[in-house]
Amino acid sequence: xxxxxxxxxxxxxxxxxxxxxxxxxxLAARIGVSRQWVSAFEGGRPRAEFGLVIRLLDAxxxxxxxxxxxxxxxxxxxxxxxxxxxxxxxxxx
Amino acid sequence: xxxxxxxxxxxxxxxxxxxxxxxxxxLAARIGVSRQWVSAFEGGRPRAEFGLVIRLLDAxxxxxxxxxxxxxxxxxxxxxxxxxxxxxxxxxx
DNA sequence: AGTGATTGTAATCGTACGCTGACATGATAC
DNA sequence: GTATCATGTCAGCGTACGATTACAATCACT
Numbered sequence: 063x064x065x066x067x068x069x070x071x072x073x074x075x076x077x078x079x080x081x082x083x084x085x086x087x088x089l090a091a092r093i094g095v096s097r098q099w100v101s102a103f104e105g106g107r108p109r110a111e112f113g114l115v116i117r118l119l120d121a122x123x124x125x126x127x128x129x130x131x132x133x134x135x136x137x138x139x140x141x142x143x144x145x146x147x148x149x150x151x152x153x154x155x
Numbered sequence: 156x157x158x159x160x161x162x163x164x165x166x167x168x169x170x171x172x173x174x175x176x177x178x179x180x181x182l183a184a185r186i187g188v189s190r191q192w193v194s195a196f197e198g199g200r201p202r203a204e205f206g207l208v209i210r211l212l213d214a215x216x217x218x219x220x221x222x223x224x225x226x227x228x229x230x231x232x233x234x235x236x237x238x239x240x241x242x243x244x245x246x247x248x
Numbered sequence: 249a250g251t252g253a254t255t256g257t258a259a260t261c262g263t264a265c266g267c268t269g270a271c272a273t274g275a276t277a278c
Numbered sequence: 279g280t281a282t283c284a285t286g287t288c289a290g291c292g293t294a295c296g297a298t299t300a301c302a303a304t305c306a307c308t
Contacts, residue, residue, distance in 0.1 A: 098267075
């Protein structure tokens with residue numbers, strides 16, 4: 063899954079936590095942050111620390127891969143609806 | 156390239172910036188932060204904001220991919236970042 | 249020499265982070 | 279009914295972020 067905003071990550075992390083059957087408190091303990099941090103993060107805190115996010119991923123057994131971005135940035139067919147862009151705009155609004 | 160710490164990202168980002176021929180000031184303008192932010196980030200600021208890091212990647216035409224952590228370790232894939240080139244560039248800097 | 253660009257740092261300041269502690273809600277039990 | 283448990287949210291606090299301004303060091307090029 064491509065991560066273009068913190069909201070993308072929030073959605074993925076929350077569903078992953080549920081998948082693993084972890085409560086916010088349990089996850090917080092794994093990460094080494096307060097339960098409130100997890101709650102705020104999943105609520106979409108826009109300025110969370112990068113280092114803590116890395117530890118969150120580790121606790122959820124996820125990882126970041128850094129890739130070149132130019133590839134399929136956009137090849138929208140003429141006249142078609144760009145669903146990704148619409149969703150992105152919706153998220154950022 | 157796998158990102159397990161902010162250090163990993165710092166190395167990749169700095170190398171990428173040079174690759175694109177951007178100064179810290181030019182990159183900062185693209186991201187919408189101060190030049191000092193870029194300087195501090197590349198110096199390894201441990202608590203940078205996640206949102207700004209995302210914008211940094213966008214400005215450098217890089218992107219995060221969120222992967223399952225249990226998968227295989229670093230197998231070179233198409234479009235991925237060349238770590239060797241990156242590290243040699245880092246040594247030369 | 250001198251000029252300009254690039255980068256690192258320092259001081260100051262306003263703001264938001266993340267912490268602790270507490271309280272309220274809604275489930276899911278017993 | 280009343281215990282949990284999970285989650286959201288508030289207030290207070292200390293701390294670090296990021297912006298701004300400024301200065302210094304290191305290049306490159308004339």
